[in-house]
Structure formats: C-alpha cells, structure tokens
Amino acid sequence: MQAKISTALAAGAATVAILGLLAACTSDAREDEQASPTSSDGFVVASDDLTLPPFGDPADYQLGGSYDVDADVKIVTRDSTSEPAEGVYSICYVNGFQSQPGDAERWVVDNPDLVLRDDDGAAIIDPNWPDEFILDTSTPEKRQHISLMIGASIETCADRGFDAVEIDNLDTYSRSDGRLSIDDNLALAKLFSGRAHGRAMAIGQKNSAELGDRGRAAANFDFAVTEECFRFEECGAYADVYGPAVIDIEYTDDLPVPFDEVCASAERPATTILRDRDLVEKGEPGYAFEHC
Template sequence: MSDMQARISAALATGAAAVAILGLLAACTADAREDDQASPTPTGSTYFVVTSDSVTLPPFGEAADYQLGGSYDVDDAVKIVARDSTSTPAEGVYSICYVNGFQSQPGDDERWSVDNPDLVLRDDDGQAVIDPNWPDEFILDTSSPEKRQRISRMIGASIETCADKGFDAVEIDNLDTYSRSDGRLSIDDNLALAKLFADRAHGHAMAIGQKNSAELGALGRTRAGFDFAVTEECVRFEECGAYAEVYDDRVIDIEYTDDLSAPFDEICASAGRPATTILRDRNLVAKGEADYVFEHC
C-alpha cells in the first residue's frame, strides 16, 4: 500500500521551458488520451520505450529502504527511499512515493463507497468486492473508460501531492486487481488506467514504477509507460528475471523475513537477484518498533 514549481523554474532557467510546458499539458490531457500506447523498441530480449527527459530514474544498484509503515532516519548507505504519499520525502536521496492506485486506502471508505459508489467493483449481489488479503480495501472498478478517467482524476490528486512534496517518483500499488476480480476486470482495463497514471506522473516530472505483476511481461512498459519496477519477493517466487528483461537494472526488490527462500546473505550472493535487493519485516514497521528488520545487499 522536488516541488513542481521548482522543477518548472529550473526548466525555464536552463532553456527547457518547452519540456516543462509540454509536461503540464500532458497531465491536463491525460484523461483524454487513455488508449494511446507507447511503441516498444526491442533491443535483444529487452524492451525499452523512451522515458520523458524531465524524469529521473532510480540510481542503479544503490541500497534502498522501504518505509511504508512509518518514516524514520535514513541509514548513510541508503540512497533510495520509498514512503507513503501521506509522508514527506527523505532528504538527500532518491524518493519514491507510494500510491494505492487500484484499491481504496484503509480508512478512506466514505470517499468511495458513499461519494463514488459506482467506482467500487461489485459482485453479482451488488456487494463491494474486497481484497481477501486486505479486508479494509475495496477493489476499484476499472472496467470502462469513463470510470477509469474518474478514478484517474481522484488518484491523480495523490500523484500531484507527491510531486508537490518533492518526490522523484511514484509506485502504483495493486495493479493486479484483475487477478482477484473473478473475471470482472481485465489486464487491459488495468493497463489503460495505469497509462493515465503514468501520463500524470510524467506530466509532473516524476518517474513511475510498476509494482509487482511479473506476468505482464513487457506490457507494463510498452502499454502503460512504467519506467522501473518495485517488486515484492521476486527472489522468493523466482520472478526477478521477468522484471529484468523489461526494466534491465531498474528493479528494486523487497524480500520479507517471514517467507525467505534462503538466508538473506545467500540471497545477496545469488546471481539472479536485482542489484537493489533489501530485507524487511512483513508489516514494514518503523525503526525502533519490536518487529523492525532492515538489511540490504
């Protein structure tokens, strides 16, 4: 689960005003361009699409920390930090903003079930479809262009907040809701919404990360426009190669203490793991709490 004005000022100062202006126009018109698809350029077995010149990708091979359960001081060795959109970015590192793009956030029921009930996916009895692993999160209904555009506007506000706070990138969680929708949603539905999110992020000079969903292959990049990947347990599930084939070295992996496939030092020594691989406790609690664990390769 840097400031936009500063970026524009910097662009103007360096003579890159056109890039900044076009970026803003892209964010404003993203809803109307839902079906646009990036054209993949194959390079060997890896697919690349051109990323906007205004975004910065995560630094290769640097240590990362995944602080979604609470912010805390960053270790000196860490150069990449992910935090929730309600937090502020860590200073002096590459900062990734977590946004739940395809499900409701805990405690945000009224926004969806009361104010926008038609955007909540329903079963045959009209009941909201709930994520079985997160019973306080509704699955959002991505099944039509009109609904996707409305969801994009609502979630887009969180993406813009990330930009205003100074984050360098966003990661959009729960892309895989099609897999627990009992056939009510499709991969195409979610990729179409993901492209709206990517357009908005790029329009605010932020990179955007694909969260999990190794089964998409190159589609996350070529259809949605993701720039890098944030994976959970790709070593455990032997999926790291699928992400590397698409995103090359721009893969950040989090393994969890309660389900390791091998001791973490052996994982770090293994050939197939991403260059940026970390170990965290499952609940991602803040440093100082009893269950806190953080290690990096």
C-alpha cells in the same frame, strides 16, 4: 501485494476541485487514453528532467513510518502521506487500484459507480485486506474518473518533492472473478503514468511479473518494484523487461535461505533489501532492515 500500509489520499479542497471536473471529463475519456509519446521500440520517451533511481545502490522501504536514513542508502520509498527523505532518491507509494482502509465513504458512498460490484450489487473487497474495496476499471469513463481522484495523490507526491511514484495493486484483475481484465488495469495505469510524467516523475510497476513486457510497453512504466521476487523465483521476469531497473524487497518471515545467500545470488536484482513484513519504524519491536 505482500505488504502494504494505509495511504490517506488527497482530500479537502483538492477533492472538491477533482469532483468538479468529473462531469466534464467523461466525453473525453477515450481520447485521454491515447499513448504517451514513444520511441521506436514502443517505450515511453522520458522528458529531459525525468530521472530514474540509482539502481544498484542500497534502498530502504519505509511504508510503516519515516525514520532517519542510513548513510549508505540512496533510494527511499515512503507513503504518499509522508514527506520525502532528504538527500536521496525518493519514491512515493500510492494505492492505485483499490481503496484505502478508512476511505470507504469517499468511494462506496460518494462514488459508488467506481467500486466493483458482485452479481448482487455488493462492493467487492480484497480478501487479504478486508477494508479495501476493489475499484472498477472496466470502462474508459470509470478509468478517467479514478485517474482524476488518484491523480491528486500523484500530484501531491510531486509537490512534496518525490522523484518517482510506485502504484500498488495493479493485479486487482486477478481478484475480480473475471469482472476486470489485465487490459482494463493497464489502461488505467497508462493514465497514472501520464500524470506522473507530466510532473517529471518516473513511475514504477508494482509486482505482477505475469505481465511480461506489457507493463512497460502498454502502461509506460519506467522501472519495477517487486516484493519477494527471489522467494518466488520471479526476478528474471522483471529483468527481462527492465534490465537493472528493478528494486526487490524480501521479507524476514518467508525467506527461503539466509539473506547473505540471497545477496550472493546472480538471480537477484542489484538493488535488493530485506525488511520485516509489517515495515515498522526503526526502533520498534520486530524492525529488520538489511541490504545487499
């Protein structure tokens, strides 16, 4: 997670309805984690109305604010609080594994059992994002509850007309001091995939090249969104699993070579873009955007 902008998750009436379902879902948590329908190779069978991004076409990453889409751009990612871009393939950004800034009351106060705790009982935060609490994915019951709450954002994305969703912070297990496992987070990711596929939306794995094919086989992801796979020499790991179904965002403040050299490289994904680290809107100081 090299760059990320806050997402205000669904609230109000939607939250009330979700909380009313929590008690009823606990006994069914393990059953709800059964795999989605799979093909002979173990990967998810997409429904007839589920479409993937047009990989190879230019993309833009607009998490810091929405702006007019360049004529040659065909894929746009925006925050779940935004409207999808018109006339292009639209991906909705959702933070799935930790809270958002300003959202502490919803989790730490209203649902304290869903926040990961240290040995002293203090809520564990992401050291790089000190106002974000890591969610506790360690049991089927907790995963089910988190899925219901975050699932409201996924379904809001579908209602707004997004074509797909990317789920951020899949790698919280690496910041949990051993309290969470890869298996815990993949099990929750599979629940998110079920919600997305149930609304005819594709779902993307965000980062975590170390998963190998487990993100696709165990969590039913359809494609990958990676930050700086060229910079960290990880693009091949995603290509081995997803082939051309990869979108890469490189950043201007840590690019090892000029961007035209990135574009000329056979190692980079077909859809590779360059953005400023803060993902500011077009016209704002520091804005940068290029694509191969």
